[in-house]
Amino acid sequence: xxxxxxxxxxxxxxxxxxxxxxxxxxxxxxxxxxxxxxxSMREGEVDGVNxxxxxxxxxxxxxxxxxxxxxxxYCGNYYGTPRKPVEEHLAAGHHVVxxxxxxxAMHVKEKCPDAVLLFLMPPSIDVLKKRLVGRGTESPDVxxxxxxxxxxxxxxxxxxxYAVVNDVLEDAVADVRAIIRAEECRTK
Amino acid sequence: xxxxxxxxxxxxxxxxxxxxxxxxxxxxxxxxxxxxxxxSMREGEVDGVNxxxxxxxxxxxxxxxxxxxxxxxYCGNYYGTPRKPVEEHLAAGHHVVxxxxxxxAMHVKEKCPDAVLLFLMPPSIDVLKKRLVGRGTESPDVxxxxxxxxxxxxxxxxxxxYAVVNDVLEDAVADVRAIIRAEECRTK
Numbered sequence: 001x002x003x004x005x006x007x008x009x010x011x012x013x014x015x016x017x018x019x020x021x022x023x024x025x026x027x028x029x030x031x032x033x034x035x036x037x038x039x040s041m042r043e044g045e046v047d048g049v050n051x052x053x054x055x056x057x058x059x060x061x062x063x064x065x066x067x068x069x070x071x072x073x074y075c076g077n078y079y080g081t082p083r084k085p086v087e088e089h090l091a092a093g094h095h096v097v098x099x100x101x102x103x104x105a106m107h108v109k110e111k112c113p114d115a116v117l118l119f120l121m122p123p124s125i126d127v128l129k130k131r132l133v134g135r136g137t138e139s140p141d142v143x144x145x146x147x148x149x150x151x152x153x154x155x156x157x158x159x160x161x162y163a164v165v166n167d168v169l170e171d172a173v174a175d176v177r178a179i180i181r182a183e184e185c186r187t188k
Numbered sequence: 189x190x191x192x193x194x195x196x197x198x199x200x201x202x203x204x205x206x207x208x209x210x211x212x213x214x215x216x217x218x219x220x221x222x223x224x225x226x227x228s229m230r231e232g233e234v235d236g237v238n239x240x241x242x243x244x245x246x247x248x249x250x251x252x253x254x255x256x257x258x259x260x261x262y263c264g265n266y267y268g269t270p271r272k273p274v275e276e277h278l279a280a281g282h283h284v285v286x287x288x289x290x291x292x293a294m295h296v297k298e299k300c301p302d303a304v305l306l307f308l309m310p311p312s313i314d315v316l317k318k319r320l321v322g323r324g325t326e327s328p329d330v331x332x333x334x335x336x337x338x339x340x341x342x343x344x345x346x347x348x349x350y351a352v353v354n355d356v357l358e359d360a361v362a363d364v365r366a367i368i369r370a371e372e373c374r375t376k
Contacts, residue, residue: 119375162373175373182370185350185363187307 004031004090005183006112008098008105009176011120012150014132016166020120021099023173030180031089033098036062039077052082070100070107081108095180102156116183118176119160123167125151192219192278193371194300196286196293199308200338202320204354208308209287211361218368219277221286224250227265240270258288258295269296283368290344304371306364307348311355313339 011017025032036052038059047053054062059078062068071080081098089096098108108115122128128150132143157163162179166172199205213220224240226247235241242250247266250256259268269286277284286296296303310316316338320331345351350367354360 158375160375162370163375164373175369178366178369179373181363181366182350185352185367187346187348187351 001091001093004029004093004095005180006086006090006096006098006108006115007180007183008100008108008115008117009120010100010102010105010117010153010160011166012122012128012153013146014128014135014150015120015122016131016169016172017099017120019169020164020166020172020176021097023169024176024180025097027177027180029094031085031094031096033081033086033096035079035100036068036082037077037079039075039079054078069098069111070104072101072104102153102159106159114188116162116179117160118162118164118179119157120172121154121157121163121165122150123165125154127167189279189281192217192281192283193368194274194278194284194286194296194303195368195371196288196296196303196305197308198288198290198293198305198341198348199354200310200316200341201334202316202323202338203308203310204319204357204360205287205308207357208352208354208360208364209285211357212364212368213285215365215368217282219273219282219284221269221274221284223267223288224256224259224270225265225267227263227267242266257286257299258292260289260292290341290347294347302376304350304367305348306350306352306367307345308360309342309345309351309353310338311353313342315355 009017009021024030034048034052036054036059038054038056041047041053045051056078059080062082063071067083068080069083069086071078081100081104086096100108105117109117125147129143129147132138132146138146164172164175197205197209212218222236222240224242224247226242226244229235229241233239244266250270251259255271256268257271257274259266269288274284288296293305297305313335317331317335320326320334326334352360352363
């Protein structure tokens with residue numbers, strides 16, 4: 001049984017990561033890793049789908065036992081990637097997709113040097129800004145913060161193995177699929 | 189203008205390299221590098237298409253002026269890859285495909301560290317042997333020699349960046365196309 005490949009996907013808010021991944025993940029050989037968190041479940045969320053909801057004691061026990069590939073504390077809540085399901089799926093020959101931020105991606109690369117890192121880019125900062133404004137869900141203040149954050153994140157793209165520009169959705173999806181297929185042919 | 193990528197393709201005789209490349213090379217953005225040789229032109233061959241036919245003095249002048257990316261002498265004739273057309277096409281943003289043997293590929297990798305090396309594999313030595321016998325053009329003696337040579341070459345596959353198994357033709361073609369597309373997204 002050939003082991004699966006671990007793909008780590010990052011990209012700034014508004015780059016269309018969710019839309020691209022939703023299409024790519026239609027491939028039944030890809031397993032999307034569900035993050036764990038200690039924040040409370042919101043209405044409509046399902047445990048094990050949106051997040052794996054844990055209490056602080058459970059989360060901290062996992063950290064202590066090296067059960068998290070990466071984790072961070074944000075606004076008083078833990079967020080992280082449980083190691084066990086990732087490793088089980090890889091061992092079963094499935095590829096695993098982690099959707100995490102730049103800092104998390106660097107931690108995963110340290111723990112799993114074979115991981116393939118993929119950065120999803122907006123075509124430009126201007127386009128990103130327009131997309132965030134177009135959503136109409138964020139105040140101008142929040143949009144400004146997201147744009148500044150995106151600029152910082154994009155500067156880390158060179159630390160990734162691949163950078164995919166999401167200008168035309170179908171092209172970006174085809175790029176990600178090509179990367180997965182090509183990585184299956186890597187000799188390493 | 190983004191520079192093109194240099195793809196070096198090797199694979200044992202009978203692995204279907206020619207058939208796979210013929211399909212992949214339908215992409216107008218790919219330039220197939222024509223080798224130079226000092227052997228005489230055979231009937232039906234066209235200068236600049238099958239080979240660039242040079243005399244020994246011309247070939248040796250190119251070698252002396254570092255005008256060959258790689259070259260070898262075989263049965264008293266030179267064979268090699270002229271550097272200039274390769275570099276011109278790369279500078280113009282075209283990808284270049286070199287179809288050369290394992291030794292030549294290693295020389296190119298030394299001179300062009302950014303080259304992407306792709307090894308085309310038969311599904312198995314048995315299948316390779318059947319394909320060579322099936323051609324009906326080679327004596328059993330030659331088939332044995334080719335099979336032994338293939339076994340030696342396959343042992344070098346791990347020195348390549350990618351290994352594509354040519355079992356089902358369309359899959360192998362799709363693999364090579366995916367590798368080209370993925371490499372376009374490499375951050376390097």
